[in-house]
Each structure stands twice: as C-alpha cells, then as structure tokens.
Amino acid sequence: MRISERLARIKPSATLAVNTKAQELQAQGREIVSLAVGQPDFCTPINVCEAAKAALDDGFTRYTAVPGIPELREAVAGYYGRFYGAKAGAANAIVCNGGKQVLYNLLMALVNPGDEVLIPAPYWVSYPAMVQLADGESVFVPTSADDGYLVTLEGLEAARTDRTRVLILNSPSNPTGCCYTQAQMEAIAEWARRNGIFLISDEVYDRLVYAPFEPASLAKTWELYPETIAIVGALSKSFCMTGWRVGYALAHEDLVKAMTKIQGQSTSNINSIAQRAAVAALNGPWEVVDEMKQAFVGRRDLAYEIITGWGAPCPKPDGAFYLFPVLDKFYTADAPDSAAMCTKILEEVGVALVPGSAFGDDKCIRFSYAVDDEVLKSALAKVGSVLLGK
Numbered sequence: 001m002r003i004s005e006r007l008a009r010i011k012p013s014a015t016l017a018v019n020t021k022a023q024e025l026q027a028q029g030r031e032i033v034s035l036a037v038g039q040p041d042f043c044t045p046i047n048v049c050e051a052a053k054a055a056l057d058d059g060f061t062r063y064t065a066v067p068g069i070p071e072l073r074e075a076v077a078g079y080y081g082r083f084y085g086a087k088a089g090a091a092n093a094i095v096c097n098g099g100k101q102v103l104y105n106l107l108m109a110l111v112n113p114g115d116e117v118l119i120p121a122p123y124w125v126s127y128p129a130m131v132q133l134a135d136g137e138s139v140f141v142p143t144s145a146d147d148g149y150l151v152t153l154e155g156l157e158a159a160r161t162d163r164t165r166v167l168i169l170n171s172p173s174n175p176t177g178c179c180y181t182q183a184q185m186e187a188i189a190e191w192a193r194r195n196g197i198f199l200i201s202d203e204v205y206d207r208l209v210y211a212p213f214e215p216a217s218l219a220k221t222w223e224l225y226p227e228t229i230a231i232v233g234a235l236s237k238s239f240c241m242t243g244w245r246v247g248y249a250l251a252h253e254d255l256v257k258a259m260t261k262i263q264g265q266s267t268s269n270i271n272s273i274a275q276r277a278a279v280a281a282l283n284g285p286w287e288v289v290d291e292m293k294q295a296f297v298g299r300r301d302l303a304y305e306i307i308t309g310w311g312a313p314c315p316k317p318d319g320a321f322y323l324f325p326v327l328d329k330f331y332t333a334d335a336p337d338s339a340a341m342c343t344k345i346l347e348e349v350g351v352a353l354v355p356g357s358a359f360g361d362d363k364c365i366r367f368s369y370a371v372d373d374e375v376l377k378s379a380l381a382k383v384g385s386v387l388l389g390k
C-alpha cells in the first residue's frame with residue numbers, strides 16, 4: 001500500500017502500545033482498571049440529552065451552515081460574554097468536531113511551510129502531529145515540575161526565532177492539570193503580540209478549575225486584539241460530552257471564514273443534533289458542572305496525597321483531571337522508560353496509565369482521576385506496589 005509521505009512523517013501515538021496491551025489482557029479475561037482516560041466518568045446532563053431528543057423529533061437532521069447554526073454561534077459568543085466579559089458576535093464563533101478539529105483548522109489556516117510553532121512541554125499529544133500536518137515545525141519550550149510546569153517569558157524568548165508564527169498555550173493543561181493565572185496568561189499574550197506571534201489559547205478545560213484558583217481566559221484580551229489570538233473551547237470535558245464532538249473557537253471574523261473554508265472542504269458542519277444539544281449546554285444551567293467539580297476536587301486531593309506519598313515530585317494541579325508526577329527514579333533495568341514502566345504496571349497489576357513520553361516528558365507518567373474514589377484508591381495502591389517494589 002502506498003501511503004503519502006506526509007503521513008509517514010507522523011509518529012504513531014505513544015499511547016497505542018499501552019492500549020493494545022490493555023485490550024490483549026482484557027481479551028484474556030484479566031480485569032483492567034484504566035487511569036488513562038481523558039474523559040469525565042459522569043453522564044451528559046439531562047437537559048442536554050433532552051434537547052437532542054427534541055431535535056430528532058423535530059426532524060432536525062439535515063446539513064446546516066458549515067460553521068454552525070446561528071443560535072449555537074450566538075451561544076458560543078454569549079458564553080465568553082457571560083463568564084469572561086468579552087464582547088463577541090456570532091461571526092466570531094465557529095463550531096467544529098471537538099476541540100481537536102478547532103485546533104486542526106486553526107493550524108491549517110495560520111501555518112505556512114517552515115513556520116515554527118512554540119509548544120510548551122509537556123504538551124497535549126496531538127499538537128506536534130497537527131503542526132506537522134500543516135507543514136510547520138514544532139519548537140518545544142521545556143517546563144518542569146519545579147516550576148509548576150508553567151512556561152516563563154524567558155523560556156519563550158529563548159525559543160523564539162524569526163520563523164516563529166504561533167504559540168499554543170494550554171491552561172488548564174493536559175497532562176499536568178496546571179493552570180496559568182489571568183495575569184500570567186495576559187503577560188504571555190502581551191509577549192506574543194509584541195513579537196508578532198499568533199497565540200492559540202487552548203482552554204478546553206476552562207470550567208474545570210478548582211477553588212481557590214479562579215478560572216482564567218484570554219477571551220477579554222482577544223476582544224482587544226482579535227487579530228492576534230484565538231480561543232479554543234469545547235463541551236467535551238466540562239459537560240461530559242466527549243462523544244458528541246462539539247468544540248468551538250472565538251476568533252477574528254476573517255479567521256473564522258478561513259477555518260470555515262477548510263471545514264467546508266473536509267467535514268462540513270458538525271452533527272446537527274449535537275448542535276441543538278450544544279445550545280442547551282451553553283445556555284445553562286451550569287450547576288451540574290459545579291457538582292462534578294466538587295467530585296473532582298476530592299479525587300484530586302486523594303490521588304495527590306497518595307502519589308506524593310511515594311516521594312514523587314508533582315505540582316498540585318488546579319484544574320482538569322490529571323496528575324503528572326516525576327517517576328523516573330522508580331524506572332528499572334527491565335522498565336527503563338515511561339512506556340516500559342506503564343507496560344510493566346499494566347502486566348503486573350492491571351492498571352492502565354499513559355507514558356509521559358506521549359506528552360514530551362519521559363520522566364513522568366500521566367494519571368487521570370476521572371474514576372470513582374474507591375477505584376482510584378485501589379488502583380493507586382496497586383501502582384504504588386509496583387513502583388516501590390512492595
């Protein structure tokens with residue numbers, strides 16, 4: 001089979017090996033607990049499901065406008081007004097198949113061959129592959145557990161060249177759960193603007209931030225400088241809607257048009273029924289999100305206490321539902337890196353985790369705490385027994 005050179009350059013997902021192994025073990029009848037999941041374990045809120053049912057009953061099953069139905073684009077703009085005080089109109093919003101397609105469309109619309117894209121590391125797995133698909137070059141800006149995995153202006157400045165076109169900032173972060181404050185985000189946006197660098201602010205976890213940390217967003221800064229920033233959002237994580245595939249961007253009208261052109265020639269509109277459901281989600285009520293957040297806070301505290309109890313450096317995350325401890329001191333001759341250690345843990349105690357190498361830091365392993373307390377506690381005890389050799 002002759003596959004394009006473009007695709008040959010893309011590395012297969014580093015998470016695949018662990019997933020394949022987990023499936024193999026399950027097929028053999030082994031019970032596997034997954035702390036590898038990137039989605040909440042709660043159900044999509046009832047009012048959202050009802051809106052979808054009503055859409056079906058109304059026969060709302062045809063093509064829609066590519067960037068989304070007008071009421072959904074209004075609702076997206078309204079969301080940024082309601083939570084962050086940003087003034088935007090429907091023309092500034094586009095709805096895509098998850099945050100993932102938003103990011104893909106943005107990079108396709110912004111990056112020319114050879115352009116450099118700054119990516120603070122550790123990073124979400126798909127950024128480098130998307131940059132590659134857009135013929136750009138990823139330039140990683142390292143951060144460490146000691147700095148709370150937050151990039152500094154000095155770090156960014158050291159990575160900047162004449163070819164830097166885009167910076168992707170992700171807060172709250174997958175895989176670390178760490179968050180930038182509003183002031184830190186604004187300082188980075190100001191640095192990017194001063195240097196003619198377009199800032200993509202991936203805020204797909206923006207509602208999953210735990211008190212006393214305040215949710216932060218560059219939506220208001222976007223309003224002041226719409227030609228230099230795009231905000232990426234999604235209902236996947238905050239509304240437990242991963243399978244519905246609803247993501248959105250807040251962007252300059254011209255950029256929305258460019259993204260619409262790409263989407264119009266690839267996937268067209270997202271699912272019409274999901275769009276009606278998304279209007280219901282974005283227009284509230286929001287109490288369900290707060291209830292879920294409360295559960296996550298308890299789980300974060302539980303997991304943090306156990307993992308740091310192993311003596312593993314790990315900043316306490318203020319958002320999302322992941323912990324990213326530094327575990328390399330536990331690597332062994334038979335498990336000398338994060339992928340091998342994840343395979344060993346899976347084989348020995350049946351717990352699936354994601355190796356840090358998938359996120360650009362082989363010293364770490366990602367733990368998701370989007371499972372219930374008892375499952376979390378027992379899975380962590382098993383992982384601890386492998387790492388500590390007890």
Ligand SMILES: Cc1ncc(COP(=O)(O)O)c(C=O)c1O
Binds near residue numbers: 170
């Ligand atoms: C940081 C980050 N950005 C974007 C996405 C994509 O989200 P979606 O599932 O809405 O495509 C994810 C999903 O895991 C993510 O973690």
